[in-house]
Every structure is written in C-alpha cells, then in structure tokens.
Amino acid sequence: MTPSKDTVLCMSLAGRPGTFGVRFHNHLYQQLGLDYYYKAMTTTDLPAAVAGIRALGVRGCGVSMPFKEACIALLDELDPSAAAIDSVNTLVNTQGHLKGFNTDYLAVRQLIHQHRLDSAWNVALRGSGGMAKAVACALRDAGFSDGTIVARNREAGERLARTCGYRWQAEPHGVRARLLVNVTPIGMAGGAEAQQLAFEHEQIEAAQAVFDVVAMPAQTPLIVAAQAAGKPVVTGLEVIALQALEQFVLYTGVRPDSRQIAEAVAFARGD
Incomplete structure (x- = not known):
C-alpha cells in the first residue's frame, strides 16, 4: 500500500x-x-x-x-x-x-503459560539489563519464588535480585536450577560470544527446561545443547x-x- x-x-x-x-x-x-x-x-x-x-x-x-x-x-x-x-x-x-x-513482560508471561513451566521450579537467570528485568519480573509474578540472578555487574545484579526476592551471584558456576534462562548476548549471531554457552553442559543436563531470550539465531548454542539433552526449550524467536x-x-x-x-x-x- x-x-x-x-x-x-x-x-x-x-x-x-x-x-x-x-x-x-x-x-x-x-x-x-x-x-x-x-x-x-x-x-x-x-x-x-x-x-x-x-x-x-x-x-x-x-x-x-x-x-x-x-x-x-x-x-x-x-x-x-x-x-x-x-x-x-x-x-x-x-x-x-x-x-x-x-510487551516483553506480556510475552514472557504468555510463554510461561503456553510451555507449562512449573512455578515450583527454582530458576537461574543470567543477565541484569532491561530485558532481564522484564523476564525476571514475569517469572516472579508467575509464582517463581526461588531464583538466582547471575550477573557480572554486581550493582545491577543485586538490584534485580532484590526486586524479585532472588539471590545474586557473579558467575553461573555451581548453580543448579530446574529452569535455566539466558538474557545476555551470549550466543547472539555476530557477537563476541556467539559460539559460547550461557550455562555449562552439566547445568543443562540437570535442568527441566531451558529458555534463551536471544532471538538471532533462534537455534543458539544453548538451545542446541538443551535439545540434544532432550530438554524442553523456549526460544528468543518466540x-x-x-x-x-x-x-x-x-x-x-x-x-x-x-x-x-x-x-x-x-x-x-x-x-
């Protein structure tokens, strides 16, 4: 037109x-x-x-x-x-x-429901920026009460953790969570960390589901690894x-x- x-x-x-x-x-x-x-x-x-x-x-x-x-x-x-x-x-x-x-918040709330993510699961969310805030708050408001914010930026990470009633730590090492969520540029096409995993293989194996907010590509290294491990996934393209x-x-x-x-x-x- x-x-x-x-x-x-x-x-x-x-x-x-x-x-x-x-x-x-x-x-x-x-x-x-x-x-x-x-x-x-x-x-x-x-x-x-x-x-x-x-x-x-x-x-x-x-x-x-x-x-x-x-x-x-x-x-x-x-x-x-x-x-x-x-x-x-x-x-x-x-x-x-x-x-x-x-609408980021609205989209995540809908996807939690559509994928039947269980609010009884504990969560590890990597990231502390604006999108991480939308995702973390959507999880909090959907009833996910046990969570860890993983963020290198201590100030932003602790602030987001306080907002949601979660814990904070700087690196993902040692975290065991049933729902893993990546809200960082790790795995993003064209980025410096395009080929890296936001969480370790052992953490993926221990999880019940994996959620990667990176949309380009939809098949990030994290999503590929989760699918190979037989885990349900939610993609950034969604x-x-x-x-x-x-x-x-x-x-x-x-x-x-x-x-x-x-x-x-x-x-x-x-x-």
Whole structure:
C-alpha cells in the first residue's frame, strides 16, 4: 500500500535500530490492507523525540535500550505491564495521551503459560539489563519464588535480585536450577560470544527446561545443547514474535490469525 496523507505512522526508538520489527509490522499492514507504515529510528534527544511522537500523532513506538526506563518520566500513563517493572518497550499515542506498556513482560508471561513451566521450579537467570528485568519480573509474578540472578555487574545484579526476592551471584558456576534462562548476548549471531554457552553442559543436563531470550539465531548454542539433552526449550524467536504481535494489536486494534503471524515472522527473519 502506497503511503498517503492519511497513513498512520508507527516507529521504534533504539540505540541500535534493527529490522525485525520493521519487516514484521509492515508485512502485516500490507497483508491486512491497513494504511499504516513502520519506521525504525534512533535519537540523541529522547525528550524531543517523545514530544515529536505526541505532537505529530505517531500512533505507536517500540522502545529498546537505552530508552526503556528513561522514557517513563515523559509519559502520561503506565499500563500495569510496565508499572510492574518500571520499564517500557511500547508507547501508544491516543490523541496526544502517551501510555507505556511492556510487551516483553506480556510475552514472557504468555510463554510461561503456553510451555507449562512449573512455578515450583527454582530458576537461574543470567543477565541484569532491561530485558532481564522484564523476564525476571514475569517469572516472579508467575509464582517463581526461588531464583538466582547471575550477573557480572554486581550493582545491577543485586538490584534485580532484590526486586524479585532472588539471590545474586557473579558467575553461573555451581548453580543448579530446574529452569535455566539466558538474557545476555551470549550466543547472539555476530557477537563476541556467539559460539559460547550461557550455562555449562552439566547445568543443562540437570535442568527441566531451558529458555534463551536471544532471538538471532533462534537455534543458539544453548538451545542446541538443551535439545540434544532432550530438554524442553523456549526460544528468543518466540519472545520477539509474541512481543511484536502484542505491539501490533495495541497500535491497530487488529489481531492477525496464526497463519498471518507465522508468515510475518518468516518474512521478518528473511526466511
């Protein structure tokens, strides 16, 4: 669909803009005949960017690091999904009223239910950044009360552990948990640790399930090792697709069917 004067603009703000959201949203707009257009951007002036979203009538904006917490003071309202963790990854503009959501949190809560992860399990979560906060809080709120945050950054790790009522330690050595969760760049394609495991083979063997939030590739070294050990897995591709879907619904009020979602995910990945 060719953009017109009536085209509704949606966008994202990130320190390092990616292509998944652009391809996912625009594919669905085209397939569903919606007069919307999605553009990825970055900024060095967050207050001005958010003011522009409000003033120009941009309908929705995905928010990535380093803006997830900094944008909160610039908004009019927080959805419980964002208020629960003091982190925003989605802005919705309704006639100048900006409301913040966290669809990462919503996606993880849905995946916990879909994969029937048992809240009686103890958890080891590696990471302490914004996404780690969303995942850890989603686990906490789903009833996972026994957890360890593994993070080299002591200040951030201890802060997240306190938020969730978990323990902190700097390295994963010695941790035994029934649910292992990686929320670091370990295993990410193109990264310095692309071929590394976030947890040791012995820890994977001892676990009941493994969850890797890294989405590119979906088959990270951790996921491959877990599958080889016969463990159920939750992949980062599931997270990124589900959070993008929930953003799409918030922006448009339309929920695509399962076939349309699968096609949009495949297109966004370049399959």
